[in-house]
Amino acid sequence: MALTDKQVLFAQEYIVDLNAGAAAIRAGYSEKTAYEMxxxxxxxxxxxELIQQMMDERSKRTEITADMVLxxxxxxxxxxxxxxLKVEQKEMATESGNIVTYKTVDIFETDMIDRHKLDxxxxxxQTKEGIALKLHDKKGALDSIARHLGMFNDSLKVDATVTKKLEEFFS
Known part of the structure; x- marks a missing residue:
């Protein structure tokens, strides 16, 4: 059976953001039924199959593979x-002779760091207190890797017993 124009448009819209409900709305489905459709x-x-084919074509076109993203x-x-950076604990004698412990933080020169680590x-x-170094979201990256590897089960399991007929709610 051939796909309808609306189904093809849905597939095209789906690969934009991988949001089935939003894709259905953009493809012309009713907002009331879009998420279900x-x-x-x-x-x-x-x-x-069409969605997978479109995603494969896009991957070839952009030369971006799942391995590259991973x-x-x-x-x-x-x-x-x-x-x-390197954190060192140092000691210093005060004028009164007491030993004070303090820490120093030295940021490595960027040309001394592996280029791939700089990614x-x-x-x-530069801040008032010194140099600030911020890394990308480590937890977000690890969550994405774990999801890709199937380590998370994102499906919701509903276990319920229906005791009333739907008609009873509307009478």
Whole structure:
């Protein structure tokens, strides 16, 4: 069975943001039924196959692969602040002879850091207190990697017993 124009448009819209409900609305489905229709469309083998084909074509066109994206996430997810700076504990004698312990933080010169590790750096800036170093969201990257590897089960399981007929609610 051939796909309808609306189903093809749904597939085109779905690959924009991977949001089935929003794609259904943009494809012209009623807002009242869009989320249900989006879900149903994703379960239809012909539509799922078309979506996969479109995503594969886009991947070839942009030359971006899942492996490339996963490697970028890994750079962020497995980054460590000690790759960029060194914290040392030092001691100093005060005028009264007491020993005071303090810590120093030295940021490594960027040309001394592996270029791939620099990809995890979101920002380096000068502040009143010194230099601030901010890394990209490590937890977000690790969550994305874990989701890709199937480590999370994002489905919601509903276990319920229906005791009334639908008609009883409307009478």
């Amino acid at each position: 989006g879900y149903e469309n994703l379960r239809k083998p012909q539509i799922a 490697k970028e996430y890994a750079k962020i997810g497995f980054s460590n602040i000690t790759d960029y 995890a750096v979101a920002e380096i800036r």
